[in-house]
Amino acid sequence: MSGTRIRPSSRRPGGSRLTGRRGSSDEFTRAWAGFDEARATPAGTTPRGPVHSDGVGRADDHDRLTRTEPGRAGQAAVSPILFLLIMLPVGGLAPLLSGSGWWWNTALVVALVLGAALLVRLLPLPAAAPPIAALVAWAITVTVMFAPGDALFGFLPTLGTLDTIRSGLADAGESIALQSVPADPVQPIVLLLALTVGLLAVLADSLVFGLRMPALAGLVPVSILVVPYTVRQQEFDIVLFVVLAATYLLLLFAAGRFGIGLRLRQGENIRAGRNAGRAVLSGALAVLLACFLPGVTPGLTPGSFRPAQSAQLPSVYSSGVDPSIQLSQDLRRTNPVLSLTYSTTSASGLYLKLVNLSDFTTSPWQPEDLSEAAPLGSGFAAPDGLSADVAIQPVTTDVSVTGLRSDWLPVPYPETDVTGLDGDWTVSPGSLTVTGDNTNTTGQDYSVTSLLVQPTPAQLAASASTVPDALQNYLRLPRSISPIIRNTALEVTGSAASNYDKAVALQSYFTSGAFEYSVSAPVEGHYDGGNFAAVATFLSAKSGYCIHFASAMAVMARTLGIPSRIAIGYHPGGAGTRESDDLTTFQVYSDQLHAWPELWFDGIGWLAFEPTPGLGLTPPEYSLPNYTGAAATAPLRDGATSSAVPTTPRAAPQLDSGDVATSDPQVQAAQQGRAWLIAAGIAVLVILLALVPAGWRRLRRRRRLAAMMVDDRPASIGWQEVRDSAKDYRFELLDGETARGFAARLGSLYHMPAEPIEELLVAVEREQFARPGTAGQPDRLVSDVEQIIRALSAQASTADDRRALLLPTSLLGRPGR
Incomplete structure (x- = not known):
């Protein structure tokens, strides 16, 4: 870099034309891009894509979606989380079944299924081996637990085993139809649970490790969780839902952290490698939207979906339903x-x-x-x-x-x-x-x-x-x-x-x-x-x-x-x-x-x-105790007398009515107080959620400024913070643009402090082309970054300043350097 002076020749917002004493701006751009590509590619490996004349490395579209093999430790860590994700909603069946032995039997089947798949996956075997091992473990476990007498050697299923299990499932259906709640967990019902939940465990394991789609594994606990509310009307278990949602987010985090899943290669706003934080954020937002959006969105509220009285679901009394x-x-x-x-x-x-x-x-x-x-x-x-x-x-x-x-x-x-x-x-x-x-x-x-x-x-x-x-x-x-x-x-x-x-x-x-x-x-x-x-x-x-x-x-x-x-x-x-x-x-x-x-x-x-x-x-x-007379008249069964039968038909129930009204002022006050508390709680929650991006962005800035004091490339970290801050104010970032080109475009819209930005630019250029440790004093570079950010805020409108604070768009991209 010595002997070369680069200066902006234009201050147009669309970009800048850079010239120098040794070569044109295109040569400088290609050299800088090639240097960055060499730093990003370890020695002895092949670059991810061809380097084009604009200095941007791109991969073919079909090569952007790739599989990355997770490590053994990652697979061993994710399998227990998957076990919890399946067994937690199984525990939600407790209101329907007495005791807890049925849960432990089901947990044993699920543990053996997931354990067999994990052990085989750690061996150098084809990709089809783990799901096959899981199915074999499922079949053998169910056979040993429920039909060992008809099995070969006591554990290998036979045609007799299938007949026994088929008969057990029929008995389970009859028992469910006849028993009241909570039902006794007789062996046919335990067989039904072990059979179905074990098969769901095979499916979940294949979704996470086979298809590399851990997010779809959430369909398995949902299918189990809805069962008790389908069979019996009861209060929704908020605690179970929160724990289950947290376990699901933990699964997404672990899958992203350990490289389990289909991931995009290096690209715009996407970091190649593990994106655990992005996975958790996406899952958390999905859960929150599913919980709160239907309750506040016109047309999606519960009242919007109340059907006409004639269209409501009928009562069901049949041989398959306990009366x-x-x-x-x-x-x-x-x-x-x-x-x-x-x-x-x-x-x-x-x-x-x-x-x-x-x-x-x-x-x-x-x-x-x-x-x-x-x-x-x-x-x-x-x-x-x-x-x-x-x-x-x-x-x-x-x-x-x-x-x-x-x-x-x-x-x-x-x-x-x-x-x-x-x-x-x-x-x-x-x-x-x-x-x-x-x-x-x-x-x-x-x-x-x-x-x-x-x-x-x-x-x-x-x-x-x-x-x-x-x-x-x-x-x-x-x-x-x-x-x-x-x-x-x-x-x-x-x-x-x-x-x-x-x-x-x-x-x-x-x-x-x-x-x-x-x-x-x-x-x-x-x-x-x-x-x-x-x-x-x-x-x-x-x-x-x-x-x-x-x-x-x-x-x-x-x-x-x-x-x-x-x-x-x-x-x-x-x-x-x-x-x-x-x-x-x-x-x-x-x-x-x-x-x-x-x-x-x-x-x-x-x-x-x-x-x-x-x-x-x-x-x-x-x-009645006072029943007298020689012959009784027709029994009066509805409380009406034989001489006067009311002629007013029963009023149809109001479908949009809320809680039962009461004339007690204290009760009404208590109900209104609870309503206001709920409304205030929702408002506070919405405000806190709205402040999450601002807090996250402020935390990232503090961490960068702190890293500048100890890192051997403080200017690059500070320059990334300047670029992200400009992006928060909706300033467009261009791929392959040099630091001085960016500074020139930024200066065309904002009056930048000359000495801080020049000092930071020189330090960035030295870090890119000179030996480490020659950029400058970290404390002065931190001060430069803070002055530039304050200048951006001071010259922006109030609306832009608030938008940059509350909706920082830089969070949508990778936190690169």
């Missing part, structure tokens, strides 16, 4: 949907039954056996136990289904005829439940003829306590039920002599005011659903919803020798609209889904009881 699970989901719907409409000759509403739960001997309470069901056209059998001397009243009901998809048909019990159905249907001779054969209730319109059973007090009191052999199954209970159930039943019934008196005493116990109706307390107390453990806890907590009241009364009745079963369907609900032809029309919504016990009495048959308080339902007249 008690769907019952709890429908009762907790924020916006009830219209399930069906019916017009009836009865002046009051009707209980519409879908299915009976009668087998209490297994842990999941099961519907009645339909093996003896006959085609609907073959007719209906007489109701069990109903004597000819018991008064009955025929009722005709026309039903139109709108928002219910069910294999079981909602009908009033006991029915004697059903007409107008499309498809094939069967009827059970004992329970008279109507079940679809490869069909369901969607869009069905049908007519039902049923009976209102009206026993007299004398007939109820005279019913014998003997139980026919055909009904012994309705008394069966496991020996291991909690003593609190039996003891409470004995205490409540006291000196009641007949089965009827005991049944009335049980119903009065639950409706006396000692219990409260709540759909949230069972979830918070972990006794949601219908099972013996839930019944025992419910009798202590004294808070629950219909399935708990019905289950408790049915089980307690069996301990007293009274045959019982649980009916699931719709309760009568509110008032109907009286038509001119003596028909009353009722609209039935999803929040009217209900469970109630049915008890059997000799000579009368099955009678419904109503132990659930808090719904405004009046129990059947025959179940």
Whole structure:
């Protein structure tokens, strides 16, 4: 550089023409670019691309996307993170399954799958070997854990192994359909988890290490995380989501840090090599946008996606869904949907039954056996136990289904005829439940003829306590039920002599005011659903919803020798609209889904009881303690009197309503205070996020200025800071431009301090072409850089100054030197 003086010959913004005593500006540019290329390429290697006449090294387009082999340490570090990314959402299934053994079994399968792939990947084997090893490890592990008897040598799968696993998966589906939540993790369910999650682990490992696309591995935990919210309506687990998002960002960081992935070669704004920070920033921004953008963007808010009432998802009751699970989901719907409409000759509403739960001997309470069901056209059998001397009243009901998809048909019990159905249907001779054969209730319109059973007090009191052999199954209970159930039943019934008196005493116990109706307390107390453990806890907590009241009364009745079963369907609900032809029309919504016990009495048959308080339902007249008279009139089941039936139809629920309104000023103030706190928290969070680029940019500047004091090339570091600062003010940077050319263009727009910029330029040129350590004094160079940056800020407009501070565009490029 000695003996050469370079000076700008023009101060045009578009660039500068440089001349010198030894050669033209083009020769100087090529020499400088060639020197930079030689510094960037280690000795003995080939440059990344040809050096063109403009001094910029470019690679062919097809060569810009390359694979770089990660080191063994990097692969060993990323695999445990991938294990956590898969197993964390598996832990989110805890509300659906009791215990923790199922999690450990699944974790063992995932660990062996990822471990086998990692071990093979560390060996000098073809790229296809690790995923094959993962699949083999998955197959052998599942075989050893769940089907060793049919395996060759106890671990090699055979055709018999496939049959065993296929049978286990079928049993898992049946168990899921029958069990309530939380379900017992029986072996078929654990097999299903190990099989599916293990296969997802193979997929995730292939995405990260095989295809080198670690970002796509986030689809695997998402597919697992959505399962509990699909099966059961529940509060979103914020803690699990935050931990899972952090683990995902850690995976992206580690993958970028250790060179796992497809990366671009040296190019504009992209540094060749590892870009862990860029990966984490991209992932974090994606997570934040996914969380907050839909809540504030017009058209993307939850209210924007609320469909019309008729378009909402229907209730689903089928052989593949546990009725008690769907019952709890429908009762907790924020916006009830219209399930069906019916017009009836009865002046009051009707209980519409879908299915009976009668087998209490297994842990999941099961519907009645339909093996003896006959085609609907073959007719209906007489109701069990109903004597000819018991008064009955025929009722005709026309039903139109709108928002219910069910294999079981909602009908009033006991029915004697059903007409107008499309498809094939069967009827059970004992329970008279109507079940679809490869069909369901969607869009069905049908007519039902049923009976209102009206026993007299004398007939109820005279019913014998003997139980026919055909009904012994309705008394069966496991020996291991909690003593609190039996003891409470004995205490409540006291000196009641007949089965009827005991049944009335049980119903009065639950409706006396000692219990409260709540759909949230069972979830918070972990006794949601219908099972013996839930019944025992419910009798202590004294808070629950219909399935708990019905289950408790049915089980307690069996301990007293009274045959019982649980009916699931719709309760009568509110008032109907009286038509001119003596028909009353009722609209039935999803929040009217209900469970109630049915008890059997000799000579009368099955009678419904109503132990659930808090719904405004009046129990059947025959179940009340003051039931008197020679003959009972039609039971009043909806709280309306026989002489006055309200004619105002139930108002449709408001789909855009928020929380339930309250007139308590303190409650309103508390709600408003929480709303303001949430709004303030969101505002603070938005402000902090907006300040992140400014803080990052300020931190980078401080680190550069500090590095100038200790680095052997301080001027180059300082000059990079000057270039980035100019870029923040939207000053264009040109590839291959010399330092003096850049200074000339910058000086054409801004008045630069002459001595600092000249001193910094000379130091940069010396660092590029002279021996290290000859650039100048670092403290003076730091002062020069600070003066230049202050000059830029002082001459910029207020808008440009704020934009450079809050939205620094230099962060989009690589922090080069």
